[in-house]
Amino acid sequence: MVEKKILLIVVDGMGDRPIPQLNHKTPLEVANKPMMDELAKRGITGIVDVIGVGIPPGSAPANIALLGYDPYKCYTGRGAFEALGLGLEVMPNDVAFRANFATVDDNLIVLDRRAGRYIAEADILAEAINDIKVEHAPEVKIIFKRGIEHRGVLILRGSGLSKDVSDTDPERENIRIQFSKPLVDTLEAKKTARILNEFTLKSFHILSNHKANFSRISRGEKPANIILCRGAGTLPTIEKFNERYGLKGICIAGVPLIKGVAKAIGLDVLNVEGATGGLDSNLIAKAKAAIKATKDYDFIFIHVKGADTASHDGLIEEKIKFIERVDKMIEIIFNELNEYEVYMAITADHCSPISIRDHSGDPVPLLIYAPNIIPDDVKSFSERECLKGGLSRLKGLDILPILLNYAYKMKKFGE
């Protein structure tokens, strides 16, 4: 039985800007969230530059920072984290890419970057290109695994590879696919770009002649006839969480990328039924899973995605409602635990203002509750109130040390 329950709750994209339709308030200000407000009263608040002042954070480096790791050292491209999140093993020299099934014409012009998004035959198509050989480097192992919808990951495994190569995914439609180029003048980068290009053409050859795609076409669907790759990455060399802090940690998240980040730093990853990483995610199930996990783990990292999804889609009401559901999730967790044993931070990995439907570099609001903390004067949790918070202005990687300090888990520096 673990005595101290240390919880980091990350509400993806929660921070926002004043919205005219909300009388120039933010979704977090408008939302009915009695639990977060109560914790703000009893705890301490502040604002956080997750990566650096004014810098819009990508999802992977943002969560790396919130878990206490320097994103400038530990973020080595998104691909490897995605691969880990999909349950693949990633070796130290592997180069991993985020991949999409896409639809191209015979001239390799991209007709649909997502091949219609829902690909019933994704398993069988993935199987057809997994473990194929490229002639440029037959010793290099090609590992392909599908992810959610049109997504997947590609891993190149072998010696003499490099993550410094450009994408094949043009990230736009009605133009030709890109051919990967070395981004640095090394043999490794040149070799990797050649392999990726050969794989890409082979994927087109194999997939466009695959019977599953003939079926798709006959049903009036777009063929998933090529793999487009981006975000080449290697697995960073990271001191594992339990080595660094002497704590047993677990991640409860729906999004494969976040699971991958958690695995990379050595957290266990729990798969919770109904935790979809979408607006419909079952947050009650996540709350129950977190409560259960406190019996065996010192540190619980809970990531919820829906607020960010709502922002990307411009859905104001849905964002407010999702935040209210997050509040309920936190209430269930907090009320179930002994308040004298809870050390909890609630924050966002970045702001996603609905007005721009993307990540921004605004500081995110932060709330820390600990039974032994000196509270500030802030009595509700919002972007505006946190400007007056007693924690002042922090960096993303400051949060975990603060939590662990109150839980008496930080090592003394010197004597």
Added chain:
Amino acid sequence: MVEKKILLIVVDGMGDRPIPQLNHKTPLEVANKPMMDELAKRGITGIVDVIGVGIPPGSAPANIALLGYDPYKCYTGRGAFEALGLGLEVMPNDVAFRANFATVDDNLIVLDRRAGRYIAEADILAEAINDIKVEHAPEVKIIFKRGIEHRGVLILRGSGLSKDVSDTDPERENIRIQFSKPLVDTLEAKKTARILNEFTLKSFHILSNHKANFSRISRGEKPANIILCRGAGTLPTIEKFNERYGLKGICIAGVPLIKGVAKAIGLDVLNVEGATGGLDSNLIAKAKAAIKATKDYDFIFIHVKGADTASHDGLIEEKIKFIERVDKMIEIIFNELNEYEVYMAITADHCSPISIRDHSGDPVPLLIYAPNIIPDDVKSFSERECLKGGLSRLKGLDILPILLNYAYKMKKFGE
């Protein structure tokens, strides 16, 4: 037509300390400045350590930092920036010095470091020492150009030179000039010191025998009979502003040094008639120039000097009045533009407390206005109110990323 107007307004030396004659208020607190107070209400405020906590900033590194560049990496001595500001070309290996015309006696004792300050014959005297040869290194080109009043710049151009040499200007009077010494044990530094010393003696020989100085003496004026140098510098290797941010930027400043800093980072520099860099500078003309520049430029950097001049001269009332004129300048700019397109920061490059008549390391007040920003509770702009600001405490180089983030011009870090 540029859509977003990003403005950085730097009021040189604006910050101060409580002044007994002002009932222990500061000039900024006493000044009538309705526009800055209005923007403080609608925007967000904070305090800024322009270089680092407690460090009194020099003018060049301070403005480098406010423009978003690390002063510890990009400040390589004042000379090169001064030279650029006077319209000279500065090459990558040039060593540039700030220079003074001075008056020495036959024993090279400095009688007046400024040779009376106003030197009608400065052009003809500068011509007499420009492009002379030194015997130690005849291949090295000597470039001398006069500046304002007694000031000028010296450039040494050739291979094998170093900026690591000491000054010849003793910065005091009634003592002998200094001979330059190498500050590091390299051939380059030794060579450069020898060249500078030979140039100095040659300048004395040429200038003290120049007929223009005979005229000065006959009129009862001090002869400008030697050049004293300080602040050896090279041009830093800097990623240009438009490459870094994809923005077209322009500088509106009266002071050559600031123009030089702007040129070094790749801003265009506008010469505004009546923008003298003094207490008498025509700030209305600067406002109009800024408004016009918003049509072609994304980013406008406006630097006004007068508040600092007043501080150096101990002029309390003049400092207050200058700040009031700055407020008027900002009002003209803000009212002319569409408030939904303005992203504006107002700050100082350093405090210049009248009580010490010099730069200090006190944090400077900062105000940021953007149409989509969450305001804090601060309702007027002053050193004291900004202590309570929602931006909390920042570094100088944080300001530009914050402005650019709100203008949606910052690149995401990772994915």
